[in-house]
Amino acid sequence: MAAAAEVAPAGAGSEAPAPPVCVLVLGMAGSGKTTLVQRLTAHLHSQNSPPYVINLDPAVHELPFPANIDIRDTVKYKEVMKQYGLGPNGGIVTSLNLFATRFDQVMKFIEKRQNTSQYVLIDTPGQIEVFTWSASGTIITEALASTFPSVVVYVMDTSRSTSPITFMSNMLYACSILYKTKLPFILAMNKTDIIDHSFAVEWMQDFEIFQDALNQETTYVSNLTRSMSLVLDEFYSSLKVVGVSAVLGTGLDEFFVKVSEAVDEYEREYRPEYERLRKSLAKAQSKQQKEQLERLQKDMGSVAMESGKEGCLSLAAAALELGKVASFSGRRKPAHSKFLHIPNSPTPSSHPTVPPTYTLFPQGHHLTLHVHLLQGPGT
Numbered sequence: 001m002a003a004a005a006e007v008a009p010a011g012a013g014s015e016a017p018a019p020p021v022c023v024l025v026l027g028m029a030g031s032g033k034t035t036l037v038q039r040l041t042a043h044l045h046s047q048n049s050p051p052y053v054i055n056l057d058p059a060v061h062e063l064p065f066p067a068n069i070d071i072r073d074t075v076k077y078k079e080v081m082k083q084y085g086l087g088p089n090g091g092i093v094t095s096l097n098l099f100a101t102r103f104d105q106v107m108k109f110i111e112k113r114q115n116t117s118q119y120v121l122i123d124t125p126g127q128i129e130v131f132t133w134s135a136s137g138t139i140i141t142e143a144l145a146s147t148f149p150s151v152v153v154y155v156m157d158t159s160r161s162t163s164p165i166t167f168m169s170n171m172l173y174a175c176s177i178l179y180k181t182k183l184p185f186i187l188a189m190n191k192t193d194i195i196d197h198s199f200a201v202e203w204m205q206d207f208e209i210f211q212d213a214l215n216q217e218t219t220y221v222s223n224l225t226r227s228m229s230l231v232l233d234e235f236y237s238s239l240k241v242v243g244v245s246a247v248l249g250t251g252l253d254e255f256f257v258k259v260s261e262a263v264d265e266y267e268r269e270y271r272p273e274y275e276r277l278r279k280s281l282a283k284a285q286s287k288q289q290k291e292q293l294e295r296l297q298k299d300m301g302s303v304a305m306e307s308g309k310e311g312c313l314s315l316a317a318a319a320l321e322l323g324k325v326a327s328f329s330g331r332r333k334p335a336h337s338k339f340l341h342i343p344n345s346p347t348p349s350s351h352p353t354v355p356p357t358y359t360l361f362p363q364g365h366h367l368t369l370h371v372h373l374l375q376g377p378g379t
């Protein structure tokens with residue numbers, strides 16, 4: 001038991017500390033997400049491996065675990081409802097959207113905790129669609145998954161899935177989330193203290209047993225469910241299933257074994273895809289910067305600028321190479337300009353939200369070059 005309980009993400013044992021594993025906990029309202037996050041947090045603490053815990057549910061009244069980052073500290077959900085004239089669901093979606101705009105900061109906090117936390121646990125809003133079918137959910141998931149090994153845990157209320165039709169609806173939802181997030185997926189069958197999850201595992205493994213259970217249903221939906229179960233066969237075969245009780249804390253050792261397998265899967269199948277996406281994005285950006293530089297050179301055209309032009313262009317090129325230039329534009333007045341004057345220390349814009357604008361201007365204001373520098377480390 002001790003060996004299984006050791007919480008070691010993939011890569012543990014190598015020289016550099018392994019990056020933290022992000023565990024995104026999703027599931028229908030009341031399935032037990034928050035209770036599971038609480039239980040996982042306690043379990044990891046008992047293993048001397050405190051997780052980094054993030055709450056993304058702006059409408060939760062009380063959190064039963066200490067969250068390192070809590071969306072409620074940043075966005076007041078009721079205020080959002082009032083200010084934007086929204087109902088509860090609209091308020092939750094808008095709060096999450098507002099939070100997602102600053103998710104880069106959350107990423108920085110997680111990066112800082114690389115060496116101390118092996119796991120980042122993320123609790124999501126009760127209304128599952130708020131996270132899975134919103135732009136902010138996609139932004140958050142992709143930001144995490146493009147940087148850290150990330151795993152989706154879909155929490156299912158086993159006690160409410162004993163009817164084959166309800167079970168099938170739940171599985172269809174799980175399947176849609178798998179396709180939406182494109183991440184390794186663990187199905188946590190929760191509340192096994194009420195009913196053992198073996199019946200559901202049997203249904204997934206043996207089509208005949210599921211058909212037998214369905215034969216007792218007489219509604220037209222049972223025919224549809226029968227067909228759907230064939231379709232879902234492929235989905236079931238790639239699923240990692242584990243039975244847990246968030247209340248009692250049972251099944252957690254096996255849960256972490258599944259997480260570890262999911263991390264391996266992430267490294268094998270998902271990481272290369274994210275690396276490929278990242279590289280193609282970087283390539284597109286550098287192409288765009290090159291085009292901008294060429295446009296600028298063209299724009300400056302035949303103006304005789306002697307050393308000033310060289311200085312200006314090389315400064316722009318250097319800034320481009322550093323990846324700090326978002327855009328720049330050159331403007332040439334019909335002129336008899338002779339020299340570009342490059343100030344020694346350009347003045348950044350004083351407004352904090354506007355990227356600093358470096359203005360390089362020629363003596364006599366014959367040529368103005370605006371270089372908009374990207375905000376970022378070292379800017």
Ligand SMILES: Nc1nc2c(ncn2[C@@H]2O[C@H](COP(=O)(O)OP(=O)(O)OP(=O)(O)O)[C@@H](O)[C@H]2O)c(=O)[nH]1
Nearest residue numbers: 028029030031032033034035126190191245246247
């Ligand atoms: N018996 C039993 N009850 C559980 C278990 N896990 C959660 N519950 C109960 O289920 C109810 C809902 O649990 P939550 O953890 O709030 O579920 P949630 O998915 O976070 O709920 P929302 O945030 O509303 O979506 C609570 O009354 C819990 O005590 C479990 O393993 N066994």
